Amino acid sequence: MVSISKNNQKQQLLSKIATNDGHGENSPYFDGWKAYANNPFHLTDNPNGVIQMGLAENQLCFDLIQEWVVNNPKASICTVEGAENFQDIAIFQDYHGLPEFRQAVARFMEKVRGDRVTFDPNRIVMSGGATGAHEMLAFCLADPGDAFLVPTPYYPGFDRDLRWRTGVQLFPVVCESCNDFKVTKKALEEAYEKAQQSNIKIKGLLINNPSNPLGTLLDKDTLRDIVTFINSKNIHLVCDEIYAATVFDQPRFISVSEIVEDMIECNKDLIHIVYSLSKDLGFPGFRVGIVYSYNDTVVSIARKMSSFGLVSTQTQHLLASMLSDEIFIDKFIAESSERLGERQGMFTKGLAEVGISTLKSNAGLFFWMDLRRLLKEATFDGELELWRIIINEVKLNVSPGCSFHCSEPGWFRVCFANMDDETMRIALKRISYFVLQPKGLNNIAAIKKQCSRRKLQISLSFRRLDHEFMNSPAHSPMNSPLVRT
The missing domain is CATH 3.90.1150.10 (Aspartate Aminotransferase, domain 1)
Known part of the structure; x- marks a missing residue:
């Protein structure tokens, strides 16, 4: 009988997800x-x-954040000035999130996008950072074995966020340096066709705008081509816009939300935005992720799933106050x-x-x-x-x-x-x-x-x-x- 090492014995006692x-x-x-x-x-x-x-x-x-915190002690329930709100914030809150937090996040998203679009606070679903938001959307939109198209190069964490626990695949849309790694209609069609030939079911397209790692923006024509493409294939579009406020030069950032508002022939049920405060505000430790979907069913399902990765009410309370300070x-x-x-x-x-x-x-x-x-x-x-x-x-x-x-x-x-x-x-x-x-x-x-x-x-x-x-x-x-x- 072949002996099994202690390490293998330990792994057999654990799940495949835990040990892969x-x-x-x-x-x-x-x-x-x-x-x-x-x-x-x-x-x-x-x-x-x-x-x-x-x-x-x-x-x-x-330094700007620290100055605001010092000047607004009532925003925290862990200060003498804010302690009177401790009990109300510390007790159980439902997974919809504090109303003032969702309203403040929606307003912040509008400001970052130059007030060219509006966001409904009731469509905002909380998550533990963009990591949790991506996984939550993957669970909502795809089954194990299904795939999302992703233009290359792309953030390495996507392999973890969307694939590890969901069983979903990522299928590359190959982009090249000869045109500065821009996403083209040809590249999208070729990737989709190649997946079809490999009997891989494509459920959506994931884009990162601004791009990580390129630091570039998708222009309006490219975004229109992308929305047209996903509509023609009847697949979802997940737009990661977590770097939206890091633009420091022209051209300006254009959100997919602007595109879908202008396009007459667009199935909004296929459009979903991932956002967070980790990059734009520099708060990765706060674990504030957001799913904003134009699909009512996805909003409802994602909200149920969000109970596994909520943002603490103490964090919501503080950020609601900070984000509502429009001058700051x-x-x-x-x-x-x-x-x-x-x-x-x-x-x-x-x-x-x-x-x-x-x-x-x-x-x-x-x-x-x-x-x-x-x-x-x-x-x-x-x-x-x-x-x-x-x-x-x-x-x-x-x-x-x-x-x-x-x-x-x-x-x-x-x-x-x-x-x-x-x-x-x-x-x-x-x-x-x-x-x-x-x-x-x-x-x-x-x-x-x-x-x-x-x-x-x-x-x-x-x-x-x-x-x-x-x-x-x-x-x-x-x-x-x-x-x-």
Whole structure:
């Protein structure tokens, strides 16, 4: 009789979902996070650590949030001023959510979209972040084995959010760099036809606008083509618009809600929006996700499902007050846009000075960096080889394009809004040192062979570089308005 290992015995006692690899933690995307977690950069405590550039967080306006919280103590039930509301907020609330919270979120969504559309608070369904919102919609719209079309490159978390526990598949719509990875009618039709030939039932199309990882926007014509396409196939359209307020340059953001309001021949029952406050306000820890559906049945079903991932009433209470302060919200949206634009501009300009190009973008908390010329070979193995050097030697966690299902090797996503000015400058210095060192651009293979021999040398170089930056009066952390106190 064949003996079974203790590990296998333990797994047999658990469910298949619990023990499979559906969460996706075995991808380079999450491996980069682990490298950072094992050796996190700190300006003073660990200046030679890994700089986190793989996390799309908006930390550039925390000073504005903190100022509002200090000036509005009654918004929280955990302050002396707000404690009188503690009992009303702490007791059980139904899963529709506090009326004032849904109204405030609907109004905020309108403001972010330039007041060109209106949103019905009764169509807003709460969820534990956009992660929970996507899974909830997948459960509502598809059965195990069904699939959603997704243009590439796309956010790696979608593999977890929509697939892991639902059994739903994601089918790529291949987009290419020759037209800046734009979604075309031809690409949509080809993907749909290919799925049909493989006997895969397509239930919907998932788009991310603004795009993660590209930082680009879908224009009105493309959105019209998309809505026309899903109507012709009678499939759902899920629009992830969680970066809607991160646009910092023209053209402006156009929501699918604007398109469906203008189109006469459009089945609104097929249109669903995913939103959250994680990116636009920088509140990922609050776990505020939203499903907004034009389909009455989906709203009803999703609301029942939302009981597994509600937003705490304490959080709803605080945010209802903050989002209802229209003077503050107007100021925040404008200032956040300006700061994001300045930061993205500084980063991409610094890269351009050392010969690194990026895809032109005007939104998001990241940009799409082109390192194809640095590849030893134009393959995804070559991409991962370069990525390992960047992680282990340059000590930067940037995310390789293969983890975003990019169709072409050599592209990397770089997050720029989750660090202070000094960390950004050090990251740029590290990239410059790496690219401009002798034989840099055309000899990555040689660099790799020398890595083990030069490990100490590189480490000392970075230490001198960081020390030089840290002690420069012009670059003192105290001179940066974005450094957190």
